[in-house]
Amino acid sequence: MEFNKTEIREDYWCFVPAEKISFSEFEKLDYQCWCDNKKHDIEVVLEINEKDCPKEPSARQIEIMDFIYQNQKSIINSIWKYYNDLIIPIYDEAVGLEDEWIAKDISEISKIFGIKKIEIPTYDYNCSYFRIELDFQYDCEHGCYILFKNNTPIDFLEIGTKSDDAIGLYENGLGNSDKSKFSISINELNGKNVFSGDFYDNEEISFELKKGVYRIYYTVNSSNCIRNIIVDSDKEIFTLKHILTNCIET
Structure with missing residues (x-):
């Protein structure tokens, strides 16, 4: 697979696949906060450590991208569990969720989340760490990131407060x-x-x-x-x- 080196925003360079990757399962999580009735491709970015000036993504990053592609269903199942175990209690306490705002089973998860982007950092661990950026019904202004260790969510953050600190907890x-x-x-x-x-x-x-x-x-x-x-x-x-x-x- 070929990759293009792209400046996503000022001084934030990443590799992106030269051709679209079709995430058929992830695309079912298609909630849009600001709905324009258009289907949007899921972005994939492989981050760069500029100190190393790489010409291509690391082999580990490509392995993680393949892991994500092969495990879409189990990742969605883990998002569903995380939604019930952590996200509902947090937002119910914070704002008092109305019954119609809560997904009753996994088939309704697309009314809560829409997958927008997959970010693969440069860490070289034995397990796969990555982030998924989502449109999020309970916070349309900020959206959210979920940080994963393999197919298990380990942290939940607003966009703009993105942090990989949880990785240090799990590793060290x-x-x-x-x-x-x-x-x-x-x-x-x-x-x-x-x-x-x-x-x-x-x-x-x-x-x-x-x-x-x-x-x-x-x-x-x-x-x-x-x-x-x-x-x-x-x-x-x-x-x-x-x-x-x-x-x-x-």
């Missing part, structure tokens, strides 16, 4: 430069504090944490961080890293 865990513990505060989505303390990322924490969605505040190297997390089952003992990675084995 947390680490303060002075080797100190992390100050954490686990809150319900309504702001009620559930648990606070200071812990290392792999330190066992004894606390009865109920299944659900929470917002965790923590500090890394004097930087304040916020992350929405899914606790998949009632916990009596857990680690900070385990809950920060949505209880997914890393």
Whole structure:
């Protein structure tokens, strides 16, 4: 496959496939916030590390692009699960979702999301990290990105606040430069504090944490961080890293 080097926006260069790739399953997620009744192709961009001045995408990026193409159905299934597990609770608490705004089964997911773009960064890990940009019914002004590890969503962000920080959590865990513990505060989505303390990322924490969605505040190297997390089952003992990675084995 051939690629063109393109300046997507000022000083943001990427490789794009020279010919259209037909994502037949992804194209079914066709919600448009600002509907012009036109079918839009899904963009694919393979990001460039300009320090290396590459003439073509890395072999790993091409492998990830092929992985995405081959796993469209499982990726859509994981978006559906993520929508139910994390996105509905967040927006229902924030704005109070009316019944007609909620997709009842996976066949209705296209009334919530429309896939616009696939972005493949330059990371060289054994697993596949990529982002999908979507039109999003609950926030038409900003849209959203979902960051994936293989076919599993690991972060959900507004366009404009795009960040790959979650990848560091999954690959490296947390680490303060002075080797100190992390100050954490686990809150319900309504702001009620559930648990606070200071812990290392792999330190066992004894606390009865109920299944659900929470917002965790923590500090890394004097930087304040916020992350929405899914606790998949009632916990009596857990680690900070385990809950920060949505209880997914890393």
